[in-house]
Amino acid sequence: MTIRAFRGDILSVAHDPLICPDAVRHEPDGLLVVEDGIIVARGAYADLAPVHADVPVETLPGLIVPGFIDAHVHYPQMDRIASHGEQLLDWLDRHIFPAEKAFADRSHADLVAGLFLDELLRNGTTSALVFPTVHAHSVDALFDAALARNMRIISGKVLMDLGPEGLADTPETARTESEALIGRWRGKGRLGYAVTPRFALTSSDTQLHIAGALLATHPDVLLHTHLAENERECAAVAARFLDAADYLDAYDRFGLVGARSVFAHGIHLSDRACARMGESGAGIAVCPTSNLFLGSGFFDFSQAARHGIKLGLGTDVGAGTSFSMLYTAGIAYQAALMRGHRLDPFRALYLATAGSAALLHIGDKVGGLLPGQEADFVVLDPAATPLLARRTADADLAERLFALQILGDDRAVAGTYIMGRRVDCA
Structure with missing residues (x-):
């Protein structure tokens, strides 16, 4: 003792x-x-x-x-932070997908995972919900590095069977590799798992059904994905899911909207979607530096408050421009003012600590x-x-x-x- x-x-x-x-x-x-x-x-x-x-x-x-709790961040993107010149969809194609293909090499994943976690710690971030890549061993690399540092990290293999060549999995590998990872890592150290479809456009209906089934089968895992980040993205989702009431409904029909769902961004949401989020217990990881860097818009804190939506704060590196949750909280204040909301410094600290912890279902442990x-x-x-x-x-x-x-x-x-x-x- x-x-x-x-x-x-x-x-x-x-x-x-x-x-x-x-x-x-x-x-x-x-x-x-x-x-x-x-x-x-x-x-x-x-x-x-x-x-x-x-x-x-x-x-x-x-x-x-x-300790700060980053509710949404991408470890494979750290080497593409500060990549110039594009909004979301073009930025992914030009900068991010090529970088993520390098994670087919396990040794590369190990190297970046260690550097990434050390950068979190250097900025005072002790827990995080982390996007890896479609490669199952990118999760293994991150979890091995987190165990060595005794950090509370949640992650899960990215699902994207409609992704580009070299990054596309299949519905079957989405199921089998996710199940294997959950079995391999459940209960180890301070780790947690998240079912992680990249976003609605990169998964087929079959794969989204599988994501919903995984979530239903494993009541201790989270759902982690992106939602209503960029207007062009939202238009593309509307064009694909013609029967959906809105972007959130495109997820809801696959069983992906519930109390364990963490959606990054949510800056272009209808009141209907916000009401559904509040009712379901789902929450949003607010990522202000990323939203500004990609020209996506400003999160509406007042709208979220009206509907009682759970919020946390995320850096969203590499679209986010800093690993610092202090800096991210400062940008959140400025972005909130653009929508007429004055973010109190104590609430900003809450969002960066206990708020993110509650969103990630680790509020009994940290924050x-x-x-x-x-x-x-x-x-x-x-x-x-x-x-x-x-x-x-x-x-x-x-x-x-x-x-x-x-x-x-x-x-x-x-x-x-x-x-x-x-x-x-x-």
Whole structure:
């Protein structure tokens, strides 16, 4: 048994501030007590120190927050981040599909998976829902690397039998390889599985039926795909699924809309679709840097709130332009203003931590720095740059947090901890 404690300025937002006015929990001089990687106590240092007088205490300067949880990111695309000149469908053809074909080589997948997870950790991201490629061993490579780092990672083989040559599977391999991966990885470490059709246009009706059957057969797996990201994409989906009420309905008819469904983007949704999402318990991974980079549009936070849709935050690298969830939260604020919504800094922190955790069905494990949860956390330095230091000097908590989201990036991450242990991610 290993027990230790961390003293510092502790902040978390375990519930949505839109629903719970007292969701923000803050101890300016707090103590986090961790036993074998699990938080066993949290509170004011003055209250807990006498009770845990025999526990070694490490004082951490800065702001201690839960480890960031990236609700949508593509590890095979990291080497194509900052690829110029196209919107979604052309960008996939020109930049992304050629890059993903290289993952037919397992050694390439192993190399990129390790670099990708280290980049997440360097930016303070401790959990993520990750797109691999159509190759089953791209999942094995990612999960092997995640096990070595003790990270909480969810992923699953991409299904795309209508994909380009070199990236197309078949309905049968979609079924057999997904079943084999679920059997191989279920219950290992801190890993989870997601049935992952790329998007409606890259899977046949037969394959989408198989995806729905996999989801129904395995109640512990998620559904992870894309939805209503780009207007040209939406038009192509409407042209293919002529009987569907909208893009979401194209998935719904195959049993793919439910409480375990995570849809990336959702920026061109009808009120009918939003009502159905709220009713079903499905949720959206909001990806603002990607939406701006590909010229796709601005997510409507107010519409989502009206319909009670679960939200998380995703970087969506490589269309997303940064691995930093701080930076992503800052862009989310700016994108929200374009639709007249003022994203509160505490709600932005919620979306990047406990909100994403709830969306990914791991909210009992991580995201809130609560007793009983795993001790994944990040230490942020409000004085990481001269400008941040000047802006946050004498600032109150909300101003400090907002400045970190607008001006911060990987430089503001002073330390990343996985289950109470600091990781070397330099």
